Amino acid sequence: MFLIKTMMPNPLAGLNPMGGGEDEAEAAPADPAKAAGMTREEYEEYQKQLVEEKMERDADFLHKKAERATLRVCLRDKYRLPK
Numbered sequence: 300m301f302l303i304k305t306m307m308p309n310p311l312a313g314l315n316p317m318g319g320g321e322d323e324a325e326a327a328p329a330d331p332a333k334a335a336g337m338t339r340e341e342y343e344e345y346q347k348q349l350v351e352e353k354m355e356r357d358a359d360f361l362h363k364k365a366e367r368a369t370l371r372v373c374l375r376d377k378y379r380l381p382k
Contacts, residue, residue, distance in 0.1 A: 332342035375382065 330339075332339045335342060335345075337345065374380070
């Protein structure tokens with residue numbers, strides 16, 4: 300019985316609510332560039348590109364939102380609809 304318990308790991312050992320996730324912390328590198336498999340310069344360029352794309356998407360969204368608002372106002376005026 301003792302031999303079986305020492306050979307078989309406890310299946311509930313990783314479910315400790317007070318942490319116990321040391322293995323996961325060791326597996327993830329501290330540098331996000333290394334985690335993504337890039338050099339630091341490539342990672343910084345990638346992050347810069349993501350920010351620029353997000354700004355472009357936000358600008359497009361605001362432009363479309365303004366167009367919809369303008370159309371809504373024009374239709375209300377044309378058909379004399381209440382606001």
